[in-house]
Each structure stands twice: as structure tokens, then as C-alpha cells.
Amino acid sequence: MAASLGRIRHLCIKHCVARSLSANLKDSHVFLCSRKGFYTCSQVWSGDVENKPVKAEKISKAMKSYMERAKAYNDFMQNEIEEYELGKRHLANIMGEDPDNFTQADVDKAIAYLLPSGLFDKKARPIFKHPYEIFPARRASQFGMDGRPHHYLFYTGKPQFFEILHNISAKHTELTEVEMTERGKVTEKKLNPARFQKLTKTALETLTNETISPQHYLNFCILMDRLITHPLARRAEEFIVKYSKKLDLGSQAVHRITPEKDENGREYIRADGKRKSSRATVTVYDQGQGDISVNGQDLTYFSSMQDRNQLLFPLQVVDKIGQVDISCQVKDGGLAGQAGAIRIALAKALCSFVSDEDIGKLRLAGLLTPDPRTKERKKTSQPKARKKVPWKRR
Amino acid sequence: MEEEPKEFLDDDYFGVRKLVTVKSLFEVGAHLGHKTGCRDPYMAPFLFGTRFDLDIIDLEQTKVMMQDALNFAAHIAYRGGVILFASRYRQTLDIVEQTAKDCGEYAHCRYWRGGSFTNSNVIYKGATRLPDLCIFVSVLNSVFETHTGVIDSAKLLIPTIGIVDTNCDPRIISYPIPANDDTPVAIKLYCELFKQAILAGKEKKKKDQLVN
Numbered sequence: 276m277a278a279s280l281g282r283i284r285h286l287c288i289k290h291c292v293a294r295s296l297s298a299n300l301k302d303s304h305v306f307l308c309s310r311k312g313f314y315t316c317s318q319v320w321s322g323d324v325e326n327k328p329v330k331a332e333k334i335s336k337a338m339k340s341y342m343e344r345a346k347a348y349n350d351f352m353q354n355e356i357e358e359y360e361l362g363k364r365h366l367a368n369i370m371g372e373d374p375d376n377f378t379q380a381d382v383d384k385a386i387a388y389l390l391p392s393g394l395f396d397k398k399a400r401p402i403f404k405h406p407y408e409i410f411p412a413r414r415a416s417q418f419g420m421d422g423r424p425h426h427y428l429f430y431t432g433k434p435q436f437f438e439i440l441h442n443i444s445a446k447h448t449e450l451t452e453v454e455m456t457e458r459g460k461v462t463e464k465k466l467n468p469a470r471f472q473k474l475t476k477t478a479l480e481t482l483t484n485e486t487i488s489p490q491h492y493l494n495f496c497i498l499m500d501r502l503i504t505h506p507l508a509r510r511a512e513e514f515i516v517k518y519s520k521k522l523d524l525g526s527q528a529v530h531r532i533t534p535e536k537d538e539n540g541r542e543y544i545r546a547d548g549k550r551k552s553s554r555a556t557v558t559v560y561d562q563g564q565g566d567i568s569v570n571g572q573d574l575t576y577f578s579s580m581q582d583r584n585q586l587l588f589p590l591q592v593v594d595k596i597g598q599v600d601i602s603c604q605v606k607d608g609g610l611a612g613q614a615g616a617i618r619i620a621l622a623k624a625l626c627s628f629v630s631d632e633d634i635g636k637l638r639l640a641g642l643l644t645p646d647p648r649t650k651e652r653k654k655t656s657q658p659k660a661r662k663k664v665p666w667k668r669r
Numbered sequence: 670m671e672e673e674p675k676e677f678l679d680d681d682y683f684g685v686r687k688l689v690t691v692k693s694l695f696e697v698g699a700h701l702g703h704k705t706g707c708r709d710p711y712m713a714p715f716l717f718g719t720r721f722d723l724d725i726i727d728l729e730q731t732k733v734m735m736q737d738a739l740n741f742a743a744h745i746a747y748r749g750g751v752i753l754f755a756s757r758y759r760q761t762l763d764i765v766e767q768t769a770k771d772c773g774e775y776a777h778c779r780y781w782r783g784g785s786f787t788n789s790n791v792i793y794k795g796a797t798r799l800p801d802l803c804i805f806v807s808v809l810n811s812v813f814e815t816h817t818g819v820i821d822s823a824k825l826l827i828p829t830i831g832i833v834d835t836n837c838d839p840r841i842i843s844y845p846i847p848a849n850d851d852t853p854v855a856i857k858l859y860c861e862l863f864k865q866a867i868l869a870g871k872e873k874k875k876k877d878q879l880v881n
Binding site for chain 2: 445
């Protein structure tokens, strides 16, 4: 059993190393084939009635080299898979499980049990997975039997990425031509560029399976911006969405809460708000007289004018002073923090009683944005967060 | 002695010579060169003269050289050769790439990595078949020096066709075509001509295979 476990440990280490290497290196096989040209298969006697030599198909040197590499890779993977399957059976035997029904989840559990690791990084711990998950996948052949590349931009070195750039540019030219013919008759609305989030560099790299330099990515961004801001971009929306994400207004929309009814049959909305360490719950009754109560007291709970104005600010913006009744429960923090907590809770509650335009006004006034500021920490060798000990020249 | 292939017996086997006319070249402004101060001395034989300090290219010479180049391109296409269109003139990048796409050949109008031909095993990750013909729609790169591809093609004995303007060096190009390489309309015409020549070569190949 010790010998089997040692073997498994060896395979785990191999998998760990292979995985970390594959993360850094892409599939880079270098061959020193210096002479370009064709490789002709030797003439074959067909053994036919005519007894004539059949001229075999010409394979280019490039293709021959690729086929050799592909064969080497396949042989290697075959070997690895055999080792993996055998190792899996050993592991099942060690654990006392049925080797035929030993799944990958069982394997992972067994490895964690047999080879416990205190390492922090999960990727550094022993792994035992199928070779297809460990070793990087080979890229399919880039050219045919005659050596002619499949992609028309093969010689640029990044065919997929430059094809994307070409397509975006071609689309833009197409739209411009249409615009020329329809001059003066265009009625459709432009696209809102803020709603289209271009693919990130890493997303583009995964899409094309090629590395992209920051300058190239900048080119991509510029081209996409030009296309999205074209007057007729709406006609190319389906194409634009291939290389960008359309953002829903949902992220901007406010969730209106349906009012509940209390024991007297009055409709009310309850909302929460916080500022620094204060927590507030505000209950707003529509069609009221302007009664305000904070923790049982009226507005005189706040002795300072500034704090009272904080409370009334949302009502001012939507013109509801004297038209709603408010009841607040607030705890923790100081008076100013409590006032801020009530303010945002009140603004959130009012959204459900008020038109979309007024919600926009509230948003523009900044009343719907929580204030994330907290007290800055004191630093060492300083008396306070920012105050420093007097600086002496010598 | 082996019989010469029949495509070499005819001067215009693909019928591409009639595609070029001085009139069509003139209409797109192919005769307009750069200022006399920018002139490359080796372009002097191809100039008709100067006017208002602008060099004028002799279109009669251009026509003949363009016909030879088109014929050569058609022959290469006839034999299934890999043809690479190259240019570093960004304004006409799309036209050149589209031309290559349309005639089933290849284009490289982006930054030319040093060693693309001479170190191709590293650049393209493995043995690769290099082009059998390079067509330079603009022979200069973006800093007005000769395109590295022109020099590397000469090193590797890859034949080249190049549109040479009055500020270009035509010496190491196999089939130079003295013409204006800055006007997009002119570039469109040249690309159209190359495309037709290549497609004519491929068509003829298909026909000749059917006959055999």
C-alpha cells in the first residue's frame, strides 16, 4: 500500500507542476525546420493490373511537421490517461472502494484524506485529475495538407483578433454607405453608448485564444466606440452585442415597494437606512398632515438646524412637506449620523409614493446614494489620523 | 527534353493584360507622384516629368509593368501559390484585407514583426509554408522606410510585386509598378486588378483540370 501511495503522490506532484506550467506557457513548440518546401511521399507500387507507380499526394513540410507533433502529443496523452486510470484504481483499492464506480469527486476526497496539505494556496495542494484537465489543449491545425493556412490573416500572427478588428471596421463602412444613400431620411435613435460595456481584455483573450497587448486592446476599444456612436448603430446592434455586453436599466431602476396597510387601514411604506454606525427605520404614511416623530419625540429630538434640514431635504425635493406623516426609529451613533440614516431611509421610502421623474430628482440630488464614509483610523507615530507631530528641520 | 507547359507559350494565357488601360489609371490619379524634393533617384526612369514641383509618373511604362505583374500573379495563382497582400497604409487597410479575403489569399496589413519570414518557426510556432508571392500595395511602412517584408522576401527569394511611388526604392522588388500609392481610389483600382488576375488564374486552373 505504501508503494501505491508513493506512486499516487508522485502523480499528484506531476499534475500540480503540469498545471502551474500550463498557466504560464501557451502551446509553444519550436521546430528548427529551416528549409521551406514540399515533402513528397515515396512512390508506391500499386500492384495494379497496369503495374504503374501511383504518385502519392504531396504533403508540405509544414503539415508533416504538424502531424509529427500531433502524433507525439497523442501518444503522450494516451500514456498519461493510462497512468491516470491505473492510479485511480489503486486509489480505490487503498480506500477500500469499488474501483469501477470511483468518480472524480471520490478521487478528490481520497487525495485530501491521504495527502493532507496545510498549504494556503489551493492550487499548490496535491491534485489528481484527468490529463485533459491538467495539460493544455492543443490548437487544431492552422493549415491544410498543402500547407496553405486556413485563415486569411494567418501571417499577422493573431488571426482571430485582427479578424474582429476587420469586421468591426467593415461594419462601420457598411453603415456609412447606407447613411450616404439615406441622407436626410434617417429617423432612428442613436444607441446609448453607456449601455454597452465592451469586452474586457481578458475576455477578448479567451474569446480569440490569443494574447493581446494593451495597445491592441486600445485599438479594439476605439473601433468599438466609433461603431457604437454611429448614427445608424441600431441596425448593427446584433453585431455589436457580440463584442460587448448590453447593460439592462435594471441596475439603475429603483425597486418600488408596494405599500402595506396597518390596523387602521392606512397605507404605509417602511424603509431602512444607515450612516456611520447609526441604523434607522422610517415609516411613511401618504396623505398625512406632516407629523414627524423620531424615537417618540418630534423634530426637537434634533436640537441642531442642520440635522433637522437633513430630515426634511427629501421631502423638499419631491414637494411633500406637510403631505406625509413620518415615524422614525433610530439607534446607535451620534445625532448627525442618525440624521443621515433617517434621510436615506426616508428617500428610499418616498420612491414608492412618487413619479419616475421625482425619483430621478432624488437620484440627482444624491439622496439615494448611501454615504460610505467612516471614521479614518489613527496611525502609528501620529497623534490622530492626519495630525502629525511637529516637523523639525534638525 | 521536357515539353514546356502550355501556359508559358502564351504571353497572356489568363487574359489579364487587357484589364489595364492608361485611361483608367489616369482617372484615379495613378500618375500623381510626390514633391520633387522627396524623389528617390532610382524612380527617375519611370517619371514623365514634373509640374508645379510635383513628379508625374509615366503611365505608359506603368501600364506595361502592371500587365507583367498581373500576369505573374495569375501564374502563381494558377499553380496554387500562397499570395500575401501587405501594406502599412492604414487608410486603405480594410480595402487590402477585403481584397485578400475575396480572392482566397492572405493579407498582413498590421505591424510587421521582425523575423516573420526569417524566423517563421518561432513567430508562427512551428514549421510554416511561407508565401510564394508578396504583393505590396504600399512599399513603405509608416515611417517612410522600405517595408521589412520587401527586404526579407528578397533574402528568401520570394518574388514581390510592389506599387512604387516616387519616394520609394524600386530596386529589390521583382515586379515594381510605378504608380501613386496614396490615393484611396487608386488603391481600390489596383486591388481590384490584382483580385481579378488571381481569380482568373484560379478559374483557368479549374478549367484545365476538368479538361484533363
